[in-house]
Amino acid sequence: MTDYSPPLAGAAQDETLELRPKFNADGLIAAIAQDATSGDVLMLAWMNAEALAATLATGRATYWSRSRGALWVKGETSGHTQAVVEVRVDCDQDAVLLRVRQTGGACHTGRDSCFYRVVGPDGQTLSLGAKSD
Amino acid sequence: MTDYSPPLAGAAQDETLELRPKFNADGLIAAIAQDATSGDVLMLAWMNAEALAATLATGRATYWSRSRGALWVKGETSGHTQAVVEVRVDCDQDAVLLRVRQTGGACHTGRDSCFYRVVGPDGQTLSLGAKSD
Helix, strand or coil, X not given: XXXXXXXXXXXXXXXXCECCCCCCCXXXXXXXXXXXXXXXXXXXXXXXXXXXXXXXXXXXXXXXXXXXXXXXXXXXXXCCCEEEEEEEECXXXXXXXXXXXXXXXXXXXXXXXXXXXXXXXXXXXXXXCCCCC | CXXXXXXXXXXXXXXCCECCCCCCCCCCEEEEEEECCCCCEEEEEEECHHHHHHHHHHXXXXXXXXXXXXXXXXXXXXXXXXXXXXXXXCCCCCEEEEEEEECCCCCCCCCCCCCCEEECCCCCEEEECCCCC
């Protein structure tokens, strides 16, 4: 089991130089993966404490699959791995940002990024977007 | 009240060209804000259906404040507004990506981005990161 120190209150949490992840009621923290080279946002996934610790220890992006209820080493079956260049936390430490070197498509549909559709001017219909960079 | 069509199952949700946001049990969807110019990831926040519809209708990033339990027009009090250039959805439509033109700092601490701390090699301590771009 991976133990992290608990979050602090208010501004202390914003300024601490200790990793004190704020997991939600399900024990999860949001994780954004961003391509370290292009800056494209690739995907949003979730980590539990074990996944976060594994990501930091191995340098391979590791998430918690909510659908499968299991640890998910990104690319373990697809080969579409994410080598972690840098991990950042946000102000209240309830989200992490992974800057990664992505092998293959990040999305399970095969696309480079999960964010391949743009909402149109009507606010209802989607179109396939150009690459965002 | 804002009505959206319900999510579809599996691959149909990945490929539909209709906006069918998948809200969580609290009625919320994750929203990543990215600087449209620099590509920096600025923040992660949450939207309910009303916030999403308001963002799309007004072009001003509007979130749901979980702490205050109220709609939150970004920058309404601070002046640090986000003009929305583009809204994207991810494959299963449980996250949106806003590409924005940010006025002032995106973070309530005054910093440009909420992701101002980098996790160190020990996996426990944080340092103030250089700007990520």
